[in-house]
Amino acid sequence: MDSGLAIYVLRRILQIPPLLLGISLLAFLIFYLSPVDPVVAYLGLTTVQKMPPEDVVKVEEQLGLDKPAHERYLLWLENIVQGDWGFSYIKKRPVLDVILERFPATLLLTLTGYSLSMVLGVIMGLASAKREGSPLDRSLLRLNYILYSTPTFLVALLAMLVFAVWLGWLPSSRMISVDEPVTFWACSLDRIRHIILPATVLAISHLAVFYTYIRSSLLEAMRDDYIITARTKGLDERAILYRHALRNSLLPFVTQIGLAIPFLIGGSVVVESIFAWPGIGKLTYDAALRADYMLLMGMTLFTSILVIIGNLMADVAYAILDPRVKYN
Amino acid sequence: MESIRNSCSGLIVLGMLALVATMAPLISTHDPVKASLAEPDQAPSLNHLFGTDYLGRDLFSRVLYGTRVSMLVGISAAALTVFLGLLIGLTAGYFGGFVDSALMRLVDVIYSPPETILLMVLVTIFERNIWSIILAIAFTHWMSTARLVRSETLSIRQRPFVESAISLGAKDSYIIFRHIMPNLLYIVVVSVTLMTAHAILTESFLSFLGLGIPPHLPSWGNMLNEAQRDIMKGIWWTTIFPGTMIVITVLSINLLGDELKTRLAPNREVRTEL
Numbered sequence: 001m002d003s004g005l006a007i008y009v010l011r012r013i014l015q016i017p018p019l020l021l022g023i024s025l026l027a028f029l030i031f032y033l034s035p036v037d038p039v040v041a042y043l044g045l046t047t048v049q050k051m052p053p054e055d056v057v058k059v060e061e062q063l064g065l066d067k068p069a070h071e072r073y074l075l076w077l078e079n080i081v082q083g084d085w086g087f088s089y090i091k092k093r094p095v096l097d098v099i100l101e102r103f104p105a106t107l108l109l110t111l112t113g114y115s116l117s118m119v120l121g122v123i124m125g126l127a128s129a130k131r132e133g134s135p136l137d138r139s140l141l142r143l144n145y146i147l148y149s150t151p152t153f154l155v156a157l158l159a160m161l162v163f164a165v166w167l168g169w170l171p172s173s174r175m176i177s178v179d180e181p182v183t184f185w186a187c188s189l190d191r192i193r194h195i196i197l198p199a200t201v202l203a204i205s206h207l208a209v210f211y212t213y214i215r216s217s218l219l220e221a222m223r224d225d226y227i228i229t230a231r232t233k234g235l236d237e238r239a240i241l242y243r244h245a246l247r248n249s250l251l252p253f254v255t256q257i258g259l260a261i262p263f264l265i266g267g268s269v270v271v272e273s274i275f276a277w278p279g280i281g282k283l284t285y286d287a288a289l290r291a292d293y294m295l296l297m298g299m300t301l302f303t304s305i306l307v308i309i310g311n312l313m314a315d316v317a318y319a320i321l322d323p324r325v326k327y328n
Numbered sequence: 329m330e331s332i333r334n335s336c337s338g339l340i341v342l343g344m345l346a347l348v349a350t351m352a353p354l355i356s357t358h359d360p361v362k363a364s365l366a367e368p369d370q371a372p373s374l375n376h377l378f379g380t381d382y383l384g385r386d387l388f389s390r391v392l393y394g395t396r397v398s399m400l401v402g403i404s405a406a407a408l409t410v411f412l413g414l415l416i417g418l419t420a421g422y423f424g425g426f427v428d429s430a431l432m433r434l435v436d437v438i439y440s441p442p443e444t445i446l447l448m449v450l451v452t453i454f455e456r457n458i459w460s461i462i463l464a465i466a467f468t469h470w471m472s473t474a475r476l477v478r479s480e481t482l483s484i485r486q487r488p489f490v491e492s493a494i495s496l497g498a499k500d501s502y503i504i505f506r507h508i509m510p511n512l513l514y515i516v517v518v519s520v521t522l523m524t525a526h527a528i529l530t531e532s533f534l535s536f537l538g539l540g541i542p543p544h545l546p547s548w549g550n551m552l553n554e555a556q557r558d559i560m561k562g563i564w565w566t567t568i569f570p571g572t573m574i575v576i577t578v579l580s581i582n583l584l585g586d587e588l589k590t591r592l593a594p595n596r597e598v599r600t601e602l
Contacts, residue, residue, distance in 0.1 A: 022437035034453030266444035
């Protein structure tokens with residue numbers, strides 16, 4: 001690694017702590033400035049109205065609401081540094097424990113969906129780029145446009161209706177069956193059957209972005225000088241497309257992985273809520289429904305960290321892969 | 329040619345939707361909120377064109393009224409988003425210095441959490457009504473417009489006609505409104521159009537999760553939220569009709585927005601930013 005790159009990476013890493021501090025302040029301020037009374041959000045309006053006032057004060061003290069804003073913020077930061085990230089009301093456990101416990105399920109679902117999306121995107125992109133403007137290319141473009149305008153939850157509902165209810169091929173919710181099979185093979189098959197629908201829906205939700213990217217970068221590569229050289233050497237079109245153009249368009253594509261993180265998290269909220277997949281997307285949804293502030297603040301910070309790491313990786317990967325990039 | 333044909337059909341569909349939204353009381357065949365417990369879960373028929381939901385409400389009328397909610401939320405949220413982005417981007421780009429770096433750090437901070445997470449956090453803290461949804465959408469989306477407006481303002485500021493205006497002693501407000509704003513108009517037009525489509529998707533997503541428009545209002549997202557329970561019974565019409573309306577609406581706005589983008593954006597870099 002040359003020193004220019006090292007300095008660039010170091011400078012990018014040094015920018016992260018102030019950014020994280022900013023995000024934590026944002027998350028805290030949103031809840032602090034909220035017009036909704038946290039006690040009401042926590043216990044429900046009818047319960048609070050029936051409670052004697054001194055009990056309400058007691059709950060406020062328990063939630064730390066009696067302290068001034070800066071003390072509450074510092075207390076939260078202290079919790080973060082100590083590694084428990086505050087206390088989740090709905091789970092009755094430390095926030096970070098809950099998030100880390102649910103994270104592997106999301107990781108499994110997202111990675112499966114993302115890989116599937118990438119494979120589909122490359123296949124469709126190649127089919128399109130083989131002949132620009134062909135009927136196949138034009139119908140793929142149209143399909144892509146419709147996909148781009150379709151909300152993920154609609155795809156999920158339709159997939160569930162067709163494959164789980166009408167055809168009955170696949171289970172419609174959860175990660176494993178209620179009566180989980182005992183043998184290893186039956187158990188693995190059960191898990192695979194459960195992941196197919198949510199992963200495919202997640203893949204479809206991200207397909208439009210991938211396909212557009214692959215198609216345009218393939219078409220751009222096909223106009224480059226080295227392709228013309230390959231043609232004049234008499235290479236056949238297949239070899240040119242697969243060996244020269246595809247390889248060069250996939251390289252910058254690798255950097256897209258880091259940038260896709262926010263969309264994948266967004267998609268996982270929808271997909272996990274619909275298919276009752278026990279990941280962090282479902283967790284956020286449950287927290288939002290029951291106004292679990294600590295958990296929501298923790299999720300904001302946690303997902304921001306993932307996004308920041310993704311952006312950093314994308315930039316560094318790009319800088320390493322493309323020697324023309326200037327570090328500034 | 330094809331793109332022109334596409335954007336024209338987009339425009340026609342949008343015109344029809346606007347007509348449907350304004351004339352909803354005249355076109356609808358039933359009261360959209362009146363439950364009729366005698367006829368729940370009816371399949372589409374001549375009496376109920378799109379069938380009925382689990383409370384026996386007429387889906388056709390509900391879908392028509394849903395157009396109003398989606399259009400209102402989509403257009404207001406888009407306008408507010410772009411207004412915020414324009415205001416902040418202009419301030420940062422024109423005045424530069426400390427103001428600029430402070431505002432751009434703010435953009436970095438709000439950009440960091442995934443949009444969906446920030447949206448869910450925001451709707452939790454507000455009381456649920458149409459305006460809080462619009463505010464939440466605007467708060468989570470103004471940053472990209474702000475960045476683009478800022479960089480465009482920076483480059484316009486350095487052009488000779490602005491420099492000569494400054495040297496002639498023109499006031500800031502004069503330069504901003506006479507020289508800079510007109511050159512940013514295309515960003516406003518394209519962003520508002522594309523943002524409307526995105527805001528409609530966002531609203532339907534939030535309502536679908538039960539975190540958006542209050543449940544008594546017939547919005548497409550709310551209808552799909554209720555349709556979830558029907559899926560398991562194999563009832564398709566409560567999902568298909570509101571779902572198709574979302575896709576058609578968003579698709580035609582996107583077609584229009586993309587055509588505007590190719591026509592109005594001066595170069596490729598700006599086009600990918602928009």
